[in-house]
Amino acid sequence: MYKSIIIGTGPAGLTAAIYLARANMNPLIIEGPEPGGQLTTTTEVENFPGFPEGIMGPDLMANMRKQAERFGAKFVTGWVESVELSQRPFKLQVDGHGEMIGESVIISTGASAKYLGIPGERDNVGKGVSTCATCDGFFFRGKKIIVVGGGDSAMEEANFLTRFATGVELVHRRDELRASKIMQDRARENEKIGWSLNKTPLEVVATGMGVTGLKVRDNTSGEEEVLETDGIFVAIGHTPNTAFLGGAVETDEHGYIKVKPGTSETNVPGVFACGDVQDSKYRQAITAAGSGCMAALDCERFLEGSITHDWSQSL
Structure with missing residues (x-):
């Protein structure tokens, strides 16, 4: 049983992991076979605050992951094949790991840019x-x-x-x-x-x-x-990575997760969303990271008001 399970390791998911780990929430982060989100396909990032000379996208994500690990966040690699969010604790079926159970879930699976699918692209x-x-x-x-x-x-x-x-x-x-x-x-x-x-x-x-x-x-x-x-x-659009949810969380007509304005709360209590999976407007690393912080704080407050039993943090 985990206090919180974070799905996705882009700037949003890793920021949420850093905040929850520092709060001794011992989050479990599930990353896909290509961790780091869209920034891993970016060469130099010049607009992320704190790096006046710029930083390579993969290096930025590697640093954020190390920061989360430093505070005790745990990572496993695998696809989330399905979710059961109708009642708590929530259950996730993860390829290669079976069922994982958490009292809260943060969804930060991002949105994938659509490509033309032509040679050389x-x-x-x-x-x-x-x-x-x-x-x-x-x-x-x-x-x-x-x-x-x-x-x-x-x-x-x-x-x-x-x-x-x-x-x-x-x-x-x-x-x-x-x-x-x-x-x-x-x-x-x-x-x-x-x-x-x-x-x-x-x-x-x-x-x-x-x-x-x-x-x-x-x-x-x-x-x-x-x-x-x-x-x-x-510029032919983006596809939010929400198909695996199977409709368990409310989305808009384009598949982006709906959140309560000013928060990261979804229509399911205890389930939060951050980053590009709920943002069709800005889609920037810094706004994703900011929403990851929001999700962590919302999640922490939720858990403080709802936890009624002891926890173990073992796989």
């Missing part, structure tokens, strides 16, 4: 391919950029990137955009934004030095061409 993540303009836009100052997408997020990222780039080409596979009219108008009024509509991305073109272009096919003529660029930002 995944190989160049962090080397010219990105899914976060606010994270990586600064690195493309004075360069040419392509944004792929047709929704509000694509328009927003294209506009944001014009602060740094000499020009932004917006590529969309349809001849009509899905974005709201106000977002479309804002992008079309920006002289730095060019348009390549009705063109399907086929391949990310790169050399050993980084991305050099995006091969596309004109959907009308069938002709293929390579659009030259120094960077490609894929």
Whole structure:
């Protein structure tokens, strides 16, 4: 039996682990086969406070994990296959570990950026391919950029990137955009934004030095061409990692966990959510870490008011 089980080891989950471990709550943290969240695919992080020279994404996450371990947090690796949250204590089925039981659960499984699934894309993540303009836009100052997408997020990222780039080409596979009219108008009024509509991305073109272009096919003529660029930002949305919950916690129409405003509380008492799994707006490492702190404090207060028996902390 554990006082608290944290699912996920991105900035939110690890911050929650640090706070709960320092409070002698001896949390158990379940990490997937690729721990650390999206920051492990980021090269240099320059906007996380406290690192004036920047820090590599994997190094930042490794440091946060060490900090949690220093205070007594325990980690196990495995997928959470299913959960039983209808009554306390809560039960989790974890691949390779069987059933794990906790009086509280913090869900910090994040959201996965959607990719195009074309050759050269995944190989160049962090080397010219990105899914976060606010994270990586600064690195493309004075360069040419392509944004792929047709929704509000694509328009927003294209506009944001014009602060740094000499020009932004917006590529969309349809001849009509899905974005709201106000977002479309804002992008079309920006002289730095060019348009390549009705063109399907086929391949990310790169050399050993980084991305050099995006091969596309004109959907009308069938002709293929390579659009030259120094960077490609894929802005086709995110998928919150909540499928494993099986509807046990209330989510919105996109799958993001709903929390009580100003808290990390879900509709299930004793179950909390933090990080990108409940945040479709900001999706930053620092906001995720802040919400992880909120979840830990909310969880601690919940446990202090509800624990009525002794605990053991053994696997």
